[in-house]
Amino acid sequence: MGEKKYTVQDAGPRIEQFLNTVIRLAGFKLNYAVAAGETPHPDFENPDLLVRFSGPDVELLLANKAELLLALEQLTMEAIGMAPEEHSRLCFDANDHRVLRIEELRMSALAAAERVKKTHVPFHFSPMNSRERRILHLALRDQTEVRSESVGEGPIRQVVVVPSDMQTLPEPIRPPRPRPEGPPGRGPGGRGPGAPFRRDRRGGPPGRGRDRDRRRG
Incomplete structure (x- = not known):
């Protein structure tokens, strides 16, 4: 990435101002420190x-594959005016999540490459942000039988691993849309889900047999 563009002295106060506001309004019990970037995987990141978080609510940041941590990172980048191509210059971490995630992505990329070599069938990764897509690409840069490409746009942009000689890239896989839910505890026709259609002793819908008896009497 070359020369460092952002420093603790320059960007640190702006990051702190934004994070202090978010943490206070959200009521999080978090501490953090802004420091010069360092990583055991400089080839990947x-x-x-580097902003390191600690405190009682760290597990909230790391839940659901660190969804909240990554969202907070993205919002901070936008708040301090970082261009999209500069997003790799700022990293949020907690409990060494980034180190573990980089290794997970690297191993997943190598496993996908072996699978494509054997099957000659493209392998799609789930949609992910540009930083994690970059890690997958870097992990496979020395492969000769397969290559990685990014397909799709916006929130469905994803990495696909294909045989090196494949000319046409496959379409991105779109996540399934959530099914609409009706009122809780009710199924079609106003009955509860899976409720049996009750019959009386004569085999018809409830009440019909008794009505016939009344008419005959």
């Missing part, structure tokens, strides 16, 4: 700045 070499940020200018």
Whole structure:
């Protein structure tokens, strides 16, 4: 990535101002420190700045594959005016999540490459942000029998691993849309889900047999 563009002295106060506001309004019990970037995997990630979180609510940040941590990172980048191509210069971390995630992505990329070599069938990764897509691409840069490409746009942009000689890239896989839910505890026709259609002793719908008896009497 070359020369460092963001420093603790320059960007640190702006990051702190934004994070202090978010943490206070959300009521999180979190501490953090802004420091110069460092990583044990400089080939995959070499940020200018690293923000490390600690405190009782760290597990909230790391739940659901660190969804909240990544969202907070993205919002901070936008708040301090970082261009999309500069997003790799700022990294948020907690409990060494980034180190573990990089290794997970690297191993997943190599496993996908072996699978494509054997089957000659493209392998799609789930949609992910640009930083994690970059890690997958870097993990496969020395492969000769397969290659990685990014397909799709916006929130469905994803990495696909294909045989090196494949000319036409496959379409991105779109996540399934959530099924609409009706009122809780009710199925079609106003009955509860799976409720049996009750019959009386004569085999018809409830009440019909008794009505016939009344008419005959």
